[in-house]
Amino acid sequence: MFEAADMFRIFAKYRGNAVVVPGRGTRHWLKASVTPSRDIPLGDPAMGGHASFAFGLALAQPKERIVLFDSEGDLLMNMGALATIAEAAPANFYHFLMDNECYATTGGQPVPNATNVRYADVAKGMGYQRVYFFDQLEDFANSVESILKEPGPVFVHMKIVPEIENLPINQRPRVNPRTLDQVIAEVKRELKVTR
Ligand SMILES: [Mg+2]
Numbered sequence: 001m002f003e004a005a006d007m008f009r010i011f012a013k014y015r016g017n018a019v020v021v022p023g024r025g026t027r028h029w030l031k032a033s034v035t036p037s038r039d040i041p042l043g044d045p046a047m048g049g050h051a052s053f054a055f056g057l058a059l060a061q062p063k064e065r066i067v068l069f070d071s072e073g074d075l076l077m078n079m080g081a082l083a084t085i086a087e088a089a090p091a092n093f094y095h096f097l098m099d100n101e102c103y104a105t106t107g108g109q110p111v112p113n114a115t116n117v118r119y120a121d122v123a124k125g126m127g128y129q130r131v132y133f134f135d136q137l138e139d140f141a142n143s144v145e146s147i148l149k150e151p152g153p154v155f156v157h158m159k160i161v162p163e164i165e166n167l168p169i170n171q172r173p174r175v176n177p178r179t180l181d182q183v184i185a186e187v188k189r190e191l192k193v194t195r
Pocket of ligand 1: 073104
């Protein structure tokens with residue numbers, strides 16, 4: 001397992017101009033990102049929704065590289081999205097999975113079969129052609145640049161140290177200084193979306 005903050009610091013070096021949907025890694029990603037106009041922190045949308053959102057964005061913006069940081073708890077609630085994504089096979093879609101083996105944002109309850117599910121194998125079986133698994137930071141650091149040069153869809157399963165939150169959600173400090181409306185307006189400007 002490795003720390004999300006370390007992973008994001010390394011990923012940031014190779015991000016280029018990709019549009020990043022940081023999901024449950026938003027707190028760390030916003031500290032590492034130097035291009036916030038190309039970040040889409042959604043806050044905490046409907047659980048499981050990150051993958052479908054980012055997939056739709058990849059279809060709508062085929063000239064942009066879209067990088068999603070999904071979580072295993074989310075993916076378990078929306079596993080069918082993998083088949084949909086694999087069928088459409090957007091070449092600009094990079095699906096990173098942060099697997100901390102628990103529902104960290106609701107107090108750390110274990111996800112089903114937490115230590116055993118091989119999500120990269122699941123993605124492969126669903127039809128992703130390129131899948132990876134990392135549980136060591138050094139291996140991730142040595143591979144991420146080349147992974148981001150491959151055609152998507154790529155799936156990257158990472159074992160991430162859990163950071164369990166126990167405060168009630170409405171008492172937690174605000175992570176993103178921008179509102180969701182501001183985030184959407186800014187990224188639409190950046191991507192020249194007029195609708
Ligand atoms: Mg989790």
